[in-house]
Amino acid sequence: MDKLGEMHVPRVGSSPVDILLSAYTLLKQVIPPYTAPGLNYLEAVRLLAPHRISLESVTQGTFDIFSSKLASAQESEYLREMGVFISAAFNLSGLAKLVDTGHEGIGYRLAEGKQLIVNNKNRLFFAGDYAKGDIALLGDGVEFAKYSQGGVQISWGDISSGFAISSIGGIKINCGQSHRFGEIAKGCFLVSYAQVGYFGTLAEDTVSLNYGEAKSFGYDAKGGFRINEEGLSFPDSNISTVTDSVQNHRKRAGFYKLLEGVRTLKVVAGMRDRPEEALAMIKAYDWKGLEIRLRAVVGGDGRG
Numbered sequence: 001m002d003k004l005g006e007m008h009v010p011r012v013g014s015s016p017v018d019i020l021l022s023a024y025t026l027l028k029q030v031i032p033p034y035t036a037p038g039l040n041y042l043e044a045v046r047l048l049a050p051h052r053i054s055l056e057s058v059t060q061g062t063f064d065i066f067s068s069k070l071a072s073a074q075e076s077e078y079l080r081e082m083g084v085f086i087s088a089a090f091n092l093s094g095l096a097k098l099v100d101t102g103h104e105g106i107g108y109r110l111a112e113g114k115q116l117i118v119n120n121k122n123r124l125f126f127a128g129d130y131a132k133g134d135i136a137l138l139g140d141g142v143e144f145a146k147y148s149q150g151g152v153q154i155s156w157g158d159i160s161s162g163f164a165i166s167s168i169g170g171i172k173i174n175c176g177q178s179h180r181f182g183e184i185a186k187g188c189f190l191v192s193y194a195q196v197g198y199f200g201t202l203a204e205d206t207v208s209l210n211y212g213e214a215k216s217f218g219y220d221a222k223g224g225f226r227i228n229e230e231g232l233s234f235p236d237s238n239i240s241t242v243t244d245s246v247q248n249h250r251k252r253a254g255f256y257k258l259l260e261g262v263r264t265l266k267v268v269a270g271m272r273d274r275p276e277e278a279l280a281m282i283k284a285y286d287w288k289g290l291e292i293r294l295r296a297v298v299g300g301d302g303r304g
Helices: 016-030 037-055 060-072 076-092 239-246 249-258 260-270 275-284 287-299
Strands: 097-100 115-118 124-127 134-137 141-144 152-155 158-163 171-174 177-181 189-192 195-199 207-210 213-217 225-228 231-233
Touching (some): 016 037, 016 060, 016 076, 060 076, 060 097, 076 097, 141 152, 152 158, 152 275, 171 275, 177 189, 189 195, 195 207, 207 213, 207 287, 249 260, 249 287
Parallel strands (some): 097 115, 115 134, 124 141, 134 152, 141 158, 152 171, 158 177, 171 189, 177 195, 189 207, 195 213, 207 225
Antiparallel strands (some): 225 231
């Protein structure tokens, strides 16, 4: 087995654990601590890509052993790099689902079709940046799913700065607490079943559904739908026309009928101990169909 700290390119035919250890050791020696995550990720991919066939056989246990060996070697100064490295390795691997204990930067550029459960005990500075895959964050963080580009991201933690900031597309579910949620997001489904400080500020073309508390909801947002548990509002330029239309009892009843499915999904807020099941429930819901039917009700064609 390779010694931690020894500098060389991973050998062809090495075990998956040895490949990860060797590549990570080399990464530390060519990338200084706290290098920008993007450069870190690209270098990790460069080192690991030649071993993609070997990485097809990795398991959850492979990553557990790799992490435990680094923890025993007291790699604390490289924790920021470790999560990004693990994300690169996970993306290149044949593994579809991974449970991580909360390495800093975990979920960076998570690939579409991958599922990541982050069971962190300590607050993470960032997790899920630029993610396209599905992530369940069980613990607290400063930023989560910033710049995410699709997939489902759900948080049960206390996000002290922001969740899904500047995200494009995908489904974002807040079940914990977030200071800012969906700020400058575009084309996303933003759903909160818990407490938010500022929800959907400067968002564009989002379907924002609030079933919790929000200090501010949809400030200066453009397009899309903003729907509160206690009422309906739309940030479109034709707001007066839309507002007039929903005064009609039939249309108002139609909206609430359409939203019943999302309302019942509130059960996921209590499923922190079953994150995979919660993700499956969210993914099974017809989100695009909901948006189409909402627009149909506003348009007055009676579909729903």
